[in-house]
Amino acid sequence: MTTVNLDSAYWNNRYIQNNTGWDIGHANPIHIDYVIENIDKTARILIPGAGSGYEVSKLWDFGYTNVFAIDLSPEAKERFLSQNPTFPENQYLVGDFFELNQKFDLILEQTFFCAIEPQLRSQYANKAHTILNTNGKLFGVLFSIQFQGGPPFGGDIVEYKILFYSKFSILKLEKSYQSISSRQDKELIIELMKK
Numbered sequence: 451m452t453t454v455n456l457d458s459a460y461w462n463n464r465y466i467q468n469n470t471g472w473d474i475g476h477a478n479p480i481h482i483d484y485v486i487e488n489i490d491k492t493a494r495i496l497i498p499g500a501g502s503g504y505e506v507s508k509l510w511d512f513g514y515t516n517v518f519a520i521d522l523s524p525e526a527k528e529r530f531l532s533q534n535p536t537f538p539e540n541q542y543l544v545g546d547f548f549e550l551n552q553k554f555d556l557i558l559e560q561t562f563f564c565a566i567e568p569q570l571r572s573q574y575a576n577k578a579h580t581i582l583n584t585n586g587k588l589f590g591v592l593f594s595i596q597f598q599g600g601p602p603f604g605g606d607i608v609e610y611k612i613l614f615y616s617k618f619s620i621l622k623l624e625k626s627y628q629s630i631s632s633r634q635d636k637e638l639i640i641e642l643m644k645k
Contacts, residue, residue, distance in 0.1 A: 456565070456601065457522065458522040461522045461523040461526070462524060462526075464523075465523050465525040465526050476504050477507070478504070480590075480591060480626065480639065481560065481590060482505065485509060485512075485514065486512065489555070491512075491515070493516060493556055494516045494518070494583075495516060495517045495554060495557075496550075496552075496556070497519050497557075497560070498521075498547045498559070499520070499521055500519030500520060500526070500530075501521055501526045502529065503526075503542065506518075506519045506530070506534075506537070507534050516541075518542070518552070519541065519542040520543040521542075521544060530542055547574075548570075550577070552581065553581055553582070554582055555582070555586050556586065556588075556589065557578055557587070557589070557590075558589060559591065559592065564592070564600075565601045565602060565603075571613055572613065575613050578617075579618065579645075582644045584644065586643070586644045587621075587641060587642060587643050587644070588618065588641075588642040588644075589640065589641045592610060592637065592640050593638075594625070594638045610638070610640065617644070618642035618645055619645055620640075620641075621642060621643055622639055622641035624638060624639055626638060626639045
């Protein structure tokens with residue numbers, strides 16, 4: 451368990467200090483390919499813990515006009531907007547995912563889940579369920595490895611099944627074969643539908 455307060459100041463400082471080891475420098479094809487193949491361009495899409503927002507930018511460029519980002523770091527938003535001047539500023543939210551009151555059709559999960567304290571995971575599942583529309587989906591990648599301390603915080607397939615089964619139909623929860631090289635054999639693809 452970490453003794454660090456994972457609040458807005460913590461994450462903002464990580465960006466200011468360029469201490470962003472989770473940032474792969476480009477949109478993850480796992481997420482982009484899934485959206486393009488499965489999601490209508492009018493869908494409301496949320497990327498929590500969006501940070502540099504590569505997926506946000508890419509989906510916007512592909513015509514997904516209702517894509518939203520949320521992050522605790524004002525610095526992350528500022529950097530994103532400086533790189534994406536045509537993106538609507540009000541669609542990159544600075545705030546707490548757990549306090550969000552909007553509704554979405556899809557939540558794209560990349561590195562947010564592993565950045566929150568493990569004791570918040572049941573709240574994550576509940577919040578995702580609450581803010582998804584009927585038949586809304588949660589799609590993305592989760593670590594299938596344990597870490598000493600954190601963030602990131604790891605986990606395994608059994609834990610995730612227990613966490614999500616009561617609120618979601620598990621459409622896919624399996625080893626990822628498309629992960630970036632540094633995460634090969636360490637990630638699971640997850641696709642859930644709100645019950």
